[in-house]
Amino acid sequence: MxxxxxxxxxxxxxxxxxxxxxxxxxxxxxxxxxxxxxxxKDKEPREKEPKDQEVVKKTEGKSADGAEAKPKPQEASPATLLALVAGCLAIATVSAVVSQSDVMNGGSLIRWYDSLWAEHIVPAPSAPKNVCTIQFCQSCTNGLFNQIAQLIQSRASVPLNVHPAGYPAPPLAQFYANIVSIMQILLIGMLMLVGESLPEAIRENKMSAIFGLFMVTNMFAGALTKTNAFEIYVGDELIWSTMAANRSPNLQDLIQGFASVGVNIVMQS
Incomplete structure (x- = not known):
């Protein structure tokens, strides 16, 4: 229409x-x-990215002050750390064998190995009659030695020269202690050199980790070489042995021991 x-x-x-x-x-x-x-239209318009995503992309790789942020170090896996510790243990074992067997100076490995399992006998010191030699545990305190040395010098009827001496630990215990001591050096060096690959908790407290490792290894090595020995000799005669009595000497033990070699302990002033 x-x-x-x-x-x-x-x-x-x-x-x-x-x-x-x-x-x-x-x-x-x-x-x-x-x-x-x-x-x-031939082509559809490109969708605009959200502003939040654009901001994230712009700020990626930058720190708070606008500088380029350093990439985070890749942490070593537990298997890698275990392999490093095993390598340190192998190096420490070889070093302890070489140093204790004296193989570099012509020592025999077989003779050294046999001595590890032999009975541990400490020979008596070669000293004159006026010398009192006290052998005590190297990892123990010397408080008891100081008390007995003062008693002998002030109360003995015969002048005696008191000489301290370390009581050696069994060879096998010394071998294990050497391994621990070398491991201590290697592990501390590993913490210093490859610290960036360690877990974050250790990286943030590196000095505490080193100090803790130092203390623990020292305590472990001391426990291996601890013998609780306290042997008293006058000349080459043994007058008291803590290893045999399994206890520390008291005043009566000292009086009887010195009396057996002709030395009186005068208690009255």
């Missing part, structure tokens, strides 16, 4: 307020008012 303005052009123009326009102009304006169909 034809539009109304085509049937009654003058009336339609007057109603629409376009009395001065021709029919052709009205048709052109109507066509302009019709919405144009959108032409299909």
């Amino acid at each position: 034809r539009p109304e303005y085509l049937l009654w052009p003058d009336l339609a123009l007057q109603q629409s307020g376009m009395a001065g326009d021709t029919v052709e102009k009205v048709q052109e304006k109507d066509q302009e008012k019709e919405p144009k169909e959108k032409e299909p």
Whole structure:
């Protein structure tokens, strides 16, 4: 059906307020008012990334002050750490064997190995009659030695020179203690050199870890060489043995022991 303005052009123009326009102009304006169909686009618009993601990408690899952040060191796996400790143990064992067997100076490994399992006998010291030799445990305190030395020098009826001496631990215990001591040096060196690959807890407390390792290895080595020995000789005669009695000497033991070699302990002033 034809539009109304085509049937009654003058009336339609007057109603629409376009009395001065021709029919052709009205048709052109109507066509302009019709919405144009959108032409299909070949490519879809690229979706914009959220602003938060853009900020994250820009700040990646930068520290709080804007400088380039250093990459975090890769931590060593437990298997790697175990392999390093095993390597240190192997090196320490070989070093202890070489140093204790004296193989570099012509020592025999077989003779040294046999001595590890032989009965531990400490020979008596070769000293004159006026010398009192006291052999005590190297890892024990020397408080008891100081007390007995003062007693002998102040109360003995015969002047005696008191000489301290260390009581050697069994060879096998010394061998194990040497391994622990060398392991201590190697492990501390490992903490200093490869500290960046260690777990974060150790990296942040490196000095505490080194101090703790030093204390633990010293205690372990001391426990291996501890014999609780306290042997008293006058000349080459043994007057008291803590190894045989399994206890420390008291005053009566000292009086009887020195009396057996002709030395009296005078208790009255």
